[in-house]
Every structure is written in structure tokens, then in C-alpha cells.
Amino acid sequence: MSTHRLSFTLNGTKHELEVAADRLLIEVIRDDCGATGTKLGCAVGVCGACSVLVDGELLSACLLPAVFADGRRITTVEGLAKNDLTPLQDAFIREGGFQCGICTPGQLIAATALLSEQPRPDHEAIRTWMMGNLCRCTGYYGIERAIQKASGVGGQSPPNRL
Amino acid sequence: MTGVAERSASILDQPEYRVEGRDKVTGAARYAADVVMPGMLQAAYVTSPYAHARIVSIDVSAARALPGVRAVITGADTKPGRLGRRLQDWPILCWDRVLFIGDRVAAIAADTAAIADEAARLVEVEYEELPAVLDADAALAAGAPVLHPDAANYAFLGGTRAQRSHPNVQGQALHEHGDVEAGFRTSHKVYEHTFTLPRTHQAYIEPRATLVWLDGETVRVVTTNKAPFALRQHMSVALGVPEPRIVVDAGHIGGDFGGKGLSIDEFVLYHLARATGRPVRALTRYADDLQATNTRHAATITLRTGVDAEGRILAHTSRVLFDGGAYAAGKPVITLMPGDAMLTLAGYRVPAARVEATTVYTNQVPAGHARAPGQPQNAFAAESHIDLIARDLAIDPLEFRERNIVRHGDVDVTGKPWHGTDGPALLARLRTASRYGPSLARPNQVNWWGWGVALGVRHVGRGRASMVLRTLAGGRVELRTGVSDQGGGAHTLFQRIVAAELSIPLDRVAVSRGTTDAVLSDPGVGGSRVTPVQGSAALDAARKLNAKLAELGRSIDDASEIEVTGEAAQETHEASTYAYALRVTIDRETGSLKIDDATLVADVGKVINPVALRGQLEGGFIFGLGQAVMEELRVEDGRVVTANLGDYKLPTIADAPPLRIELITDHPGPGPFGAKSVGELANPAVGAAVANAVQDACGARVMSLPVTAEKIWAELPK
Incomplete structure (x- = not known):
């Protein structure tokens, strides 16, 4: 399987990594970046537990190939609060x-x-x-x-x- | 003492702010699937495609040869290990026969989940298919295949298994009080109805996740199980490892609803961890969670009730048949039935009754406990039955309930005198709050809208718990508990109880959870137990600390290193009643229903966590609504066909109708400061309230759940 170099920002931090073509965005966020705030529920895009913002757009990370994130800005729950809660x-x-x-x-x-x-x-x-x-x-x-x-x-x- | 009481009251009046709130809204809260260990392997299983089959042979050689595979084990490696909460009848891995589609025959530990899955596909299993028992009646037929011929060898935890009338019975019970035959003989009319209920799933959003590793002689477990001490015991018996060598870490749990009292991964992961010497994790896919674990029992319920000319209940018999599926392992109660299997006409005065309930083995997904086990089934049947009787007698259904609701000292269906909720007061509140419209004022008229009433009863939880409270510097205290957080707000409850009793600000009480080696034994979250039992242990700890301070002549501000143990043994048999009035509109073209308005009146006793209490009642209503109108774990030939959350429908925000909640708080319960329980109080009666409203609206009587548009349309009077 082909692998791809990815570069994206997750909650303001830049990440560069190499991923296999079949990997999902939720796996890369949770397993590779260690940002486990985003949860995997139904795994078929129904429950919304894996909702993330990609360039401000609301998407299900359990359905998105990780390569989709290349060059984009991803916000997860960890990125909402600065010092104070929103x-x-x-x-x-x-x-x-x-x-x-x-x-x-x-x-x-x-x-x-x-x-x-x-x-x-x-x-x-x-x-x-x-x-x-x-x-x-x-x-x-x-x-x-x-x-x-x-x-x-x-x-x-x-x-x-x- | 008045001063203390006033200060306590003012602490409980302060806004509730979840102690774990910040962690949960920032993503910092750690759930089992978030935990990783260095060198961790991933597990996958080989499962049966047959509902009932003999395993002829298993060839794991190709799977073992796959690069990245670290262990492949079969039933030969785990034999004769079986797991379960009371009866250990579920093989860790099957070695001779498989009893449902999804039963496990081999397990793999590999470097990645993808490799483990690939290895599972490479395991060759030869089966000889056997005749399957796919419904509960078939299980009891003479000559039915005996699904557990070796039952005499199964471990039974705490007590002895009762005698059974048929080898395919998991558990059964009979209760009788009063002169039933005389009651029927003197009845003005006798009614009999049969209702059917489907399997449903708890449908927590977090699928099961488990991580096991060996730390020298110690077995370490990170799990979504909500009763870590019970799990430790189950593992000890099933695996032959002494309890002190098993350490269970159950932190935040992403929804339970009864389902996460049964664990099925920890046992096989122990074997994989031993075989590989590495941590092994199983992350259950949602589809597998829906297909292979611990559903709510499907049931067939026949109720027979005799009434006098004024509609007063004179005698009642019932026969409840639960489909327990392939294993009884998910049921913790000694009868091996859903906890409230016998409550078939709860909440009413029943002078004479004979109640018979049976749970049987079939070749279906094993059934277990789900929020208020047994009650949604029995409440649907009873409250539909009551409504049918009232309508036949031309008595308004709410008035019929007012005539029969149990009053103090009356005997209810259990044969015991009632000391719970003031029933007439509850129904009076319901009538007023809902602005109930007398439906029979418009006889023979179909308005396409109508009212449905239903009531339900839930016991206040019982059991024992203990926890340690110690003083810290600066007038602070720390409560150490083994209670996991499944969302009910237990730790915030303990904080508020301790602060109120010690008359100190909330932020001076820290509540910390510990693993099973670090805290006192705890019965776990369930059985409507946390507020009355664990809450009472927290209160006892605070009282003991107050007494100790008084004895030492110290104030909490200059106390240090004082430690007390709070204990509770809550054995009071008490129950709470709640009731719904729903108004629905039916679409005459399609039969689809819309709930225009819902009122819930609930007897809750003293409110300690107002936000959590409200959330449990609101959430319980929608949980019940899902099972009332849309949820069904459909099974065809033993195979679950609603195997994802697209097909297994759950309510969304758009399905939540306007809900008005009225609380009855002036009848104190046995919990701290007079509190009762609410976690399982609101969900069971929703199904019947909907079915009753549907009949009132359009004349269609649906005798099974869920009440779907198709069923309503089919039952419309022609």
C-alpha cells in the first residue's frame, strides 16, 4: 500500500508524518498525534462522536482518509479552550x-x-x-x-x- | 445544631458543578480506549458464523505464520475457562460447540489491528452445523437440543443455583399470595392479554475497550467495566488468579445503561498477555458490540387480571418468558433472570397474585442487564393491559389507575405491604401538571390525537459500600472511592454530601477514584444504588470525621492526618413511583406518531445533584422513548441484522419532544438526607404511555414494542 507525507495543523500545532493510504483521520489524530479527546463511536459516520473541524468545516473523522487533512487546519475538542473554558x-x-x-x-x-x-x-x-x-x-x-x-x-x- | 443544618442546606443550594466537568469538556478525561502501553498488541477474534455448531477442527497455522502475529490461541488453550457475573457459563473461547453467531473460537494478538484482523481471516475452522433453538418456546419443547449439557460443572458465584424444570431454563421463579382462584371467581370480568418485546441494546456511544498486561505476578486491567471489584472476582474464579493479584482500573466509562457490568474481553486478553508477555488491547467495533453482547431480553408476557364492577383489581396471574440467549453470564442476580422479572403489575393494589417468570437458553445473542432490567418489558405489558381493561370498562384510564394505585399498607404484586410513594398524590400531580383531558369524553370518535398515561415503579438501590475520608492541610478533605464514573455524577454527589455534612465549601472536598488495589471494595455502579448506598457511605464518612474532630476537640482547619472509613449497609426495601402523561398526534395517512407534549411526575426524595437528577430523568425519558418507538435489535436466523447505528435507530435531538418534569420531594427515601434513586426511574414506562396514547388517538392498539408507524397503520380500525 502506498504511503503519503502529510502536513497539517492540529489545534495550532504543526504535524508532519507519513501515513498509509488506508488510514483514517481519527486514527492519525488519536494514535499518531496522541490527541485522544476525539472519540470513535459507531465508526460509520452516524453518531458524531468523532466530529472535528477541518478548515472550519464540521466533518466525521471516522470516515475521512487521513490524506484528506494534508495542508489543512484541524480543530478538535482539545483546541477549544485557550486558558479559560469557552x-x-x-x-x-x-x-x-x-x-x-x-x-x-x-x-x-x-x-x-x-x-x-x-x-x-x-x-x-x-x-x-x-x-x-x-x-x-x-x-x-x-x-x-x-x-x-x-x-x-x-x-x-x-x-x-x- | 440548627446552625449546622442551615449551613448544610445552603451548601446543597449551591449550583452543581461536575467535579470531572472540565476534563470532559476539554478532552482531557481519560477513557479505557485512550490508554496505551509501550509494546501494546491489538487483539482480534475468530467468531462463529453458525447459531449452533460443533467445532470439528481449527487450523491456525496460516494465521500464526503471518508477519506481525504474536499469538494465536483457541479454546484448547483456555479450556475449561468460562466467564460470567453469577453463573460462569460463557466459554472464554469455545472448544467443542458454538452457541450463537459471534461466539468466539480463536483469538489473535498482533502488532496492529489490521494484522490481527487479517490473521483472523486466515484461521480455518471446520464446523458441523447443529439444530438451532431460535426462540424461547422452542427451547422448552420436549426433545429440544440441550444447549448446556455440562451445566452441573459451571461455577456459580455466591450461593447455589436453584433447581430447574427443563435443562434449557437459565432461571425461573414463582411467587404467589392471596387466594387467586377465589379472586377470579368473584371477578366481574377477567382479562387476558399477551405482549411481545424485542431485544434492544444499551447503545452506549463508547464501545467496549479493554487492555490487559502482566506486571510481574500482577494482572493489570484497564476496562470499560463499571463494577471493577466484581470483575476482579469474576476473573479470579475464571482464571484461577488470586484476587489480590488482579488490579482493575475503571475510570471514565462512556455510557453503561447496565451493559458494562458484563465483561467478555478481559479473560481472553489475560491468556494473550501471558502467551506474548506484552500488553494486549481489544477495542470492540460498534458492530461487534451490537451483535455479541448482553442485550436486553426479548420477552413474551401474558397477563390475566380479574376486576370487580368498579374496576378494582381482585386477582392477577402472569407468565413471563424471557429469551436469555446462549449464555446466562450477563445476569448478576441469583435467580438468573432480569432483576425485575417478577414485577408484572407494579404500582397497584393486588390482593391475590401468581407470578411466574422463566428465562431460557436459545442460540441467540446472550442477554444481560439493561437499564432497569426486566422493567421495560413488564411495564409495557402491565400498563397496556391496565389501559385495555379500563377502556373496556368505559372507565377513564387515569381514573382507573387512581382507583387501583397502591396506597400505604396495601399489598402490591410482590405480596408485601407498600411503604413507598403516595400513589394518589402522584397521580393528582400528574393530572394537574399535564392538563390531562378526559379521553372518554369523546367516545367513538377518532380525533387523531390522544392521551396516554403509564406509571412505573423502581426500587431504591440496596447493598454495601465503603470509602475512606481523610483530612488534608488547609481544612481540605479527600474522599477515596472505588466508584467509577459512568456519567451519573457520583463523584459530584459525594462532594456535595461530604461538604454539606462537614459544613465546608464544596471546593475543599476532593473526590478521587482508585484502582482495586488502592481503595476499599465497592459494589460498582448499578441497581439504582449509587445515591442511596455509596452516597450513604460518603455521608457516614463525613459523620465519623465530625465525631472524631469533636472527640479530639479540633476543628477541620487545624486537623491533619485524620482518616475515617465510611460504611453503608442499605437494606431498606423501598420503591419510588413515577408516571407519564403523553399527548400524541397520529398521521392518518402513514400511521406515524408525533409526541406533542410529555409530562413526567417522579417521586425522587431529597435532591442533592439537581442538574444530574434532571439529566437522569430527561435522559431516561428519551432512552425509554427510543425503545418505545424505534429501537429493535432485529435478529434473523440467529444473526443480528441491525448491526450498526444506521440500522439500529437511536433518538436524535430532533426526536426529543417538549418535556415537563414535576418532582415529588416531600417523601424522604433511605438515601443521604432523604434521597432516593433516579437513574432507572424514568425509562421503563414510556413504551406503554406511547401505546396507550396511540389507541386513544386513533383506536389502534399495538401489542409489541417498538410502536412503529407500520404497526399503528396495520392496527387502524378499518
Whole structure:
């Protein structure tokens, strides 16, 4: 099998490596770069746990050949917070946007992409955009509350009120 | 003491902030699949393509010759090792017969996963196909193939296996109370209905991941298993390694829902690690997780209930038949049935009952525990049955439930007096909060929208737990626990309990998890146990520390090196009730249903983690909704055909309807400060609430889950 030289930035750090043609982006991110925040779930592009941003575009890393990343800029969950958490990350904690946390990296990446396209998404926009990210714990209500809170839209309950 | 109580209360009023929150939103949280070891090998398996077959021969020579392959082992190497949580009946690798499609016959450890997979393809296995038992009734037929002829030799952990009426029975039980025959004799009407439930999968988003290596005499295990001490015991018995030489590390777990109490990789990885002298990892592909592990039991449930002229239940019998699949290994309870197999009319006053439940072996995917084991099946049957009876008697279904819901001191289906939720108060809240519309006010009229009500009951968890609390400098304390984090918020719960009891700020309580060699034994996450049992151990630790400080005349700010052990032995038999009212609309052309509005009223006792509690109830509702309307692990001729998350449908955010939650908090439970459990409280009753609403809306009665558009359309009155 052919191998290819790749050069890409992952969360601002440049990586240069040689990969076999059949390797997937998720494998290179997790195994070669050691950035294990991005998770492998269904492996068939349905669950969204492996969501990453490639040049700002929301994609499933479990479906992408690693060579696709050549010359591109990849953002994963590790690249969201600088020193402080982003408002979206903080809202996920305060509004119950996760429980087990396995889908959370993908949810945060997808929601980050949503907020960059639509800074103030309404209920329907959130449901349409976030449909590709499965969560088995929250029932999605906390995820929607978190996105609303981060976008400054909608009346959020204080986190300890039921 | 008032001052302390007030300070405690104000700590529990503070916003909840997950102790592991930052790690989970930055990608720093470490899950089992994220752990690597130098020199680590990858495992792959050779699995049976037959539901039932004899292994004639295995040729591993081509696989062994493949460059990069470090070991190939077969059942001959692991014989007679079998694994399981209670009954160890599942071969680590099969050596004489395979009992389901996916049963393992050989395992490979290789330098990469691709090489291991290639080697698995090179293993030649010759099988002689045997007659397969593909449904539960066939398993009990006279002359059915006996799937476990050597059952007498299997290890049974903690107790003795009960006698069985047929060799293909995994477990069975019978309960009887009151004069059932007299109850039926005096009944105004007697109703009998049969319901069927499919296999479903827990569908955690994280597939199983396991890493095993030998560290001198010590076996080290990194795993997605949620009960590390139990796993240590299971491994010790199955592998003949003393427990202290096995160290299990179970950290963040990416969803469990009951499925991750059973492990199947650790045992074979131990053999591969021994054969190679290197760490060996198995990352389960999602498709394999769906096809080969621990599903929720398919069931056929027949309920028979007699009522008087006012619709009061006089007598009840039930027969529940669970398809346990090829092995009983996934079930931890001593009866080898799903935990709540016998709760067929839960929540009602039942003066006389005979309940009979059986779990059988078939040549299907082994079934095990899944969120509230046995309850989604029984709640669907019971709450559909109740609705059918009410409608036949022309009594509003909610009113029928109000007449029959169990009150304090009444005998319920277990034959014991009820001391749980105030049932009438619960239903009164449901009626008000949902703005329930009396459906029978529009007889013989199809509106294409309607109401469905269903209730459910779940025990508050029981068991024993212990953990250590010690003081640190600066008035800080550290709680050391063996409880893994499967998402329920256990560590945050412990932090809030300890802080409240010690009257110190939340950030002065650190909670740390340890491996099985470093902390006190813990029963694991499950059985609605964490809040009442492990939470009580945390509270006990804080109380003991307070007592110790008082004895020493010290304050927590100048205490150091004080260590106490918190213990809990929670044996109170108590249960909580919850109820749904759903309003649905049916599309008259297609039969598809839309849930317009959902109300859940739940008896939760004292709320300690408000965000997590709400999340468990919301998540439980959607979990139940998935199993109500879309989830089915379809099996054809023993083969799972919904083998990926495209075919095995899960709810998405767009499927989540408006949900209103009302809490009943004034009936204290046995947990810390009066808390109860909620993790398995909300999911089981959703299926029946949907089916009942569908009938109310359009007259179609669906007697099986999931309630799909196709089934509704087929049942529409012609």
C-alpha cells in the first residue's frame, strides 16, 4: 500500500508524518498525534462522536482518509479552550450538557460550528444542526440548554432549579 | 445544631458543578480506549458464523505464520475457562460447540489491528452445523437440543443455583399470595392479554475497550467495566488468579445503561498477555458490540387480571418468558433472570397474585442487564393491559389507575405491604401538571390525537459500600472511592454530601477514584444504588470525621492526618413511583406518531445533584422513548441484522419532544438526607404511555414494542 507525507495543523500545532493510504483521520489524530479527546463511536459516520473541524468545516473523522487533512487546519475538542473554558464548554457543565462525556467532544465541536454560522440559533436551528450527534445520556435537553445559554438566547433556569 | 443544618442546606443550594466537568469538556478525561502501553498488541477474534455448531477442527497455522502475529490461541488453550457475573457459563473461547453467531473460537494478538484482523481471516475452522433453538418456546419443547449439557460443572458465584424444570431454563421463579382462584371467581370480568418485546441494546456511544498486561505476578486491567471489584472476582474464579493479584482500573466509562457490568474481553486478553508477555488491547467495533453482547431480553408476557364492577383489581396471574440467549453470564442476580422479572403489575393494589417468570437458553445473542432490567418489558405489558381493561370498562384510564394505585399498607404484586410513594398524590400531580383531558369524553370518535398515561415503579438501590475520608492541610478533605464514573455524577454527589455534612465549601472536598488495589471494595455502579448506598457511605464518612474532630476537640482547619472509613449497609426495601402523561398526534395517512407534549411526575426524595437528577430523568425519558418507538435489535436466523447505528435507530435531538418534569420531594427515601434513586426511574414506562396514547388517538392498539408507524397503520380500525 502506498504511503503519503502529510502536513497539517492540529489545534495550532504543526504535524508532519507519513501515513498509509488506508488510514483514517481519527486514527492519525488519536494514535499518531496522541490527541485522544476525539472519540470513535459507531465508526460509520452516524453518531458524531468523532466530529472535528477541518478548515472550519464540521466533518466525521471516522470516515475521512487521513490524506484528506494534508495542508489543512484541524480543530478538535482539545483546541477549544485557550486558558479559560469557552462559554459553550462552561455552559455544557452548568446546564447538564453531558453525563458520561463520551459524545461531548463531538457535541462541543458541532455546537461550536453551529454558533460560528448562526450566533443565535433558535430551537429549530439547534435541533436541525445537532441531529448528527447522538447522546445516550442526556436526552438532549441539557445540550440544547447549554447551546442556548452560550449563545445568550433563551431564558435559562439557574442550574440548581428544577 | 440548627446552625449546622442551615449551613448544610445552603451548601446543597449551591449550583452543581461536575467535579470531572472540565476534563470532559476539554478532552482531557481519560477513557479505557485512550490508554496505551509501550509494546501494546491489538487483539482480534475468530467468531462463529453458525447459531449452533460443533467445532470439528481449527487450523491456525496460516494465521500464526503471518508477519506481525504474536499469538494465536483457541479454546484448547483456555479450556475449561468460562466467564460470567453469577453463573460462569460463557466459554472464554469455545472448544467443542458454538452457541450463537459471534461466539468466539480463536483469538489473535498482533502488532496492529489490521494484522490481527487479517490473521483472523486466515484461521480455518471446520464446523458441523447443529439444530438451532431460535426462540424461547422452542427451547422448552420436549426433545429440544440441550444447549448446556455440562451445566452441573459451571461455577456459580455466591450461593447455589436453584433447581430447574427443563435443562434449557437459565432461571425461573414463582411467587404467589392471596387466594387467586377465589379472586377470579368473584371477578366481574377477567382479562387476558399477551405482549411481545424485542431485544434492544444499551447503545452506549463508547464501545467496549479493554487492555490487559502482566506486571510481574500482577494482572493489570484497564476496562470499560463499571463494577471493577466484581470483575476482579469474576476473573479470579475464571482464571484461577488470586484476587489480590488482579488490579482493575475503571475510570471514565462512556455510557453503561447496565451493559458494562458484563465483561467478555478481559479473560481472553489475560491468556494473550501471558502467551506474548506484552500488553494486549481489544477495542470492540460498534458492530461487534451490537451483535455479541448482553442485550436486553426479548420477552413474551401474558397477563390475566380479574376486576370487580368498579374496576378494582381482585386477582392477577402472569407468565413471563424471557429469551436469555446462549449464555446466562450477563445476569448478576441469583435467580438468573432480569432483576425485575417478577414485577408484572407494579404500582397497584393486588390482593391475590401468581407470578411466574422463566428465562431460557436459545442460540441467540446472550442477554444481560439493561437499564432497569426486566422493567421495560413488564411495564409495557402491565400498563397496556391496565389501559385495555379500563377502556373496556368505559372507565377513564387515569381514573382507573387512581382507583387501583397502591396506597400505604396495601399489598402490591410482590405480596408485601407498600411503604413507598403516595400513589394518589402522584397521580393528582400528574393530572394537574399535564392538563390531562378526559379521553372518554369523546367516545367513538377518532380525533387523531390522544392521551396516554403509564406509571412505573423502581426500587431504591440496596447493598454495601465503603470509602475512606481523610483530612488534608488547609481544612481540605479527600474522599477515596472505588466508584467509577459512568456519567451519573457520583463523584459530584459525594462532594456535595461530604461538604454539606462537614459544613465546608464544596471546593475543599476532593473526590478521587482508585484502582482495586488502592481503595476499599465497592459494589460498582448499578441497581439504582449509587445515591442511596455509596452516597450513604460518603455521608457516614463525613459523620465519623465530625465525631472524631469533636472527640479530639479540633476543628477541620487545624486537623491533619485524620482518616475515617465510611460504611453503608442499605437494606431498606423501598420503591419510588413515577408516571407519564403523553399527548400524541397520529398521521392518518402513514400511521406515524408525533409526541406533542410529555409530562413526567417522579417521586425522587431529597435532591442533592439537581442538574444530574434532571439529566437522569430527561435522559431516561428519551432512552425509554427510543425503545418505545424505534429501537429493535432485529435478529434473523440467529444473526443480528441491525448491526450498526444506521440500522439500529437511536433518538436524535430532533426526536426529543417538549418535556415537563414535576418532582415529588416531600417523601424522604433511605438515601443521604432523604434521597432516593433516579437513574432507572424514568425509562421503563414510556413504551406503554406511547401505546396507550396511540389507541386513544386513533383506536389502534399495538401489542409489541417498538410502536412503529407500520404497526399503528396495520392496527387502524378499518
